[in-house]
Amino acid sequence: MSQENNLEWKNQINIPNKDVRVQTDDITGFERQEFDQFPLNRELLMSIYEAGFEKASPIQQQSIPAIIEHHHCIARSKNGTGKTAAFVIPLLENIYKLHKENKNLKSSVNALVLVPTRELAMQTVQVIRTLSKHMQSIGVMLSCGGNSLRDDIYRLKSMDINIVVGTPGRLLDLTQRAVLDLSNCSMFMVDEADKMLNNDFRPVLENLLHMMNLQNIQICLFSATFPKSVKSFIDKYMADDLKEVNLMEGSDELTLKGxxxxxxxxxxxxxxxxxxxxxxxxxxxxxxxxxxxxxxxxxxxxxxxxxxxxxxxxxxxxxxxxxxxxxxxxxxxxxxxxxxxxxxxxxxxxxxxxxxxxxxxxxxxxxxxxxxxxxxxxxxxxxxxxxxxxxxxxxxxxxxxxxxxxxxxxxxxxxxxxxxxxxxxxxxxxxxxxxxxxxxxxxxxSKNQLVDDGYSKINSSVTNNIFVPPKNQQ
Structure with missing residues (x-):
């Protein structure tokens, strides 16, 4: 992309003021690439820059190319380093290319994004909507337990939904009712993979996978931690053409430096x-x-x-x-x-x-x-x-x-x-x-189950002394 063209489209968008807060070297300790250096379509780039993103974080810099190239991907980095955008950006790029190659796929579900909680699902949907703001053909839907099942069924039957974000139980229910058709779904994204592949969720995830064409599915797992229990899933479904992104390797401290x-x-x-x-x-x-x-x-x-x-x-x-x-x-x-x-x-x-x-x-x-x-x-x-x-x-x-x-x-x-x-x-x-x-x-x-706890009453004067003995005091 030429510099002249760069300036032309960037001048057409509303880029927010630069975030001037101090950042630690969890993020800044790498040579960071600007987003317009990735092979991303113009509409996606416009949305990225309007969201205030300037340069990719380390996890984004390594994950985006791997996912765009259709590798299976497992990505591990600390909490708060940009993992959601690391899979949402290439997911949107891949769907854009998919629709360009085959317009019939615009009316089908192309990607599932699985998360453990409603709140994380809501946040992920918001990120997808923000980053696809200028991509008119992308339809995204939230589906979690507690949502109206009737509303979910109506949306899937009456709207062109390309990305479904939700919790595993509800998505499995929709597939079993033959409402959620996964025959054209080619991307399977799992956030908080350590939680999602525990004994509670893993059977549901595997049921969903087996409703897709396993020869044509791309699986991506993102998490801050990957327990050994995840390895058997990786060996079973992702062994061929796997790209590993591990920004925790060689790092002793797991907490964020800031x-x-x-x-x-x-x-x-x-x-x-x-x-x-x-x-x-x-x-x-x-x-x-x-x-x-x-x-x-x-x-x-x-x-x-x-x-x-x-x-x-x-x-x-x-x-x-x-x-x-x-x-x-x-x-x-x-x-x-x-x-x-x-x-x-x-x-x-x-x-x-x-x-x-x-x-x-x-x-x-x-x-x-x-x-x-x-x-x-x-x-x-x-x-x-x-x-x-x-x-x-x-x-x-x-x-x-x-x-x-x-x-x-x-x-x-x-x-x-x-x-x-x-x-x-x-x-x-x-x-x-x-x-x-x-x-x-x-x-x-209005909740009558509340009982008194025995906490001391707080006086109007604030207690200013907090006693802190050594941790190893016996």
Missing amino acids: ITQFYCFVEEKQKLHCLNTLFSKLNINQCIIFCNSISRVELLTKKILELGVSCFYSHSKMPIEERNRVFHNFRKGEIRTLVCTDLLTRGIDISTVNVVINFDFPKSAETYLHRIGRSGRFGHLGLAINLVNWEDRFNLFKIEQVLNTEIKPIPNKIEDDLYVYNEEILQSIPKPFETRIEETQTYLN
């Missing part, structure tokens, strides 16, 4: 005091607080609201409409603090989240890795704070060893330059509204 990790050692009944102190001391853009159970999520939300702090919550047992609304509003920045279960640990990419708090410390290194990866996305800065009690101390040490990372005692003052960025973004996040406190409180008060 995330600073601290722990606060507190008694269980003092956790709320500690959280209140953090609210008063931290410069929070947006924050996700994780709990280990649904009941703990609802109870903590109630306690936070009693402090006069606006927050919402999300978990898998909520009504679908409420869950969708909360996720949508959090993405838009209308909610500053979100309390949730591990429902939102995987793949969720909200660039304005700069603080993650583990109110309940996770049991496994894998869960910890995915939780804290909700901040510090794409090489930016973030903060992870862990509230640990006496029973958690050995698990804290174990997770440090497994991830080869350091979780430091929390200091009296956390410097802003560790996690605060771009004052303009900070100002763009709406301040908490009293009406939102009342809205969430009303919803919680």
Whole structure:
């Protein structure tokens, strides 16, 4: 593509202001290629640049050519390094070429994208729509359990759908009802592959694969971690013409470099005091607080609201409409603090989240890795704070060893330059509204299963001292 032509089409699009936030060498420590250097069609490039993408991240730089060349692909890199775009961009390019070669395929499903949760499916659909903005012939559809089955059937029968993004159970149901026809599907993309190929999901994925032409299918697996259990799937379906992209090879530390990790050692009944102190001391853009159970999520939300702090919550047992609304509003920045279960640990990419708090410390290194990866996305800065009690101390040490990372005692003052960025973004996040406190409180008060937890009452004065003994204290 000549430089003159380059300037001509770039002048026709609305390229957003450059993101000036500091990035770590997880992203910048490589010679990065501009997207117009890839063999991508003009309409796709216009959408990419309008989305604010300038140069490919390392995972994108290696995955895009491999997928465009129709190799099977397994790609591994840290959370928050651009894995979704790494498969969406070549997927859209391949569909563009497919339709150019055979116009009859415009009315059939050409690709499946499988993800473990509704929230990740919604986000992936949004990425596809954003990056196919100028590609008029691409039809994408979201299909998850909880969606109206009748609506899904109507869309598949009455609209030209080329990409179906969804959770495995619903997609299998649609194929078994002979509504979702996979005979012309040539791309099978699996995000969060470590989760998707566990014992719960793998049989469903294999059933879907066997409804396609296995001689003509391209399989791509993306994840931050690939346990040994994935190998048998790769050997069975992907051994021929496999391209491996592993940006974790030779890397000892699995956590993102931009995330600073601290722990606060507190008694269980003092956790709320500690959280209140953090609210008063931290410069929070947006924050996700994780709990280990649904009941703990609802109870903590109630306690936070009693402090006069606006927050919402999300978990898998909520009504679908409420869950969708909360996720949508959090993405838009209308909610500053979100309390949730591990429902939102995987793949969720909200660039304005700069603080993650583990109110309940996770049991496994894998869960910890995915939780804290909700901040510090794409090489930016973030903060992870862990509230640990006496029973958690050995698990804290174990997770440090497994991830080869350091979780430091929390200091009296956390410097802003560790996690605060771009004052303009900070100002763009709406301040908490009293009406939102009342809205969430009303919803919680309608749930009669909430019981008192024995947490200490919070006084009007903030507790400013957080006791942090050595991790190895016996």
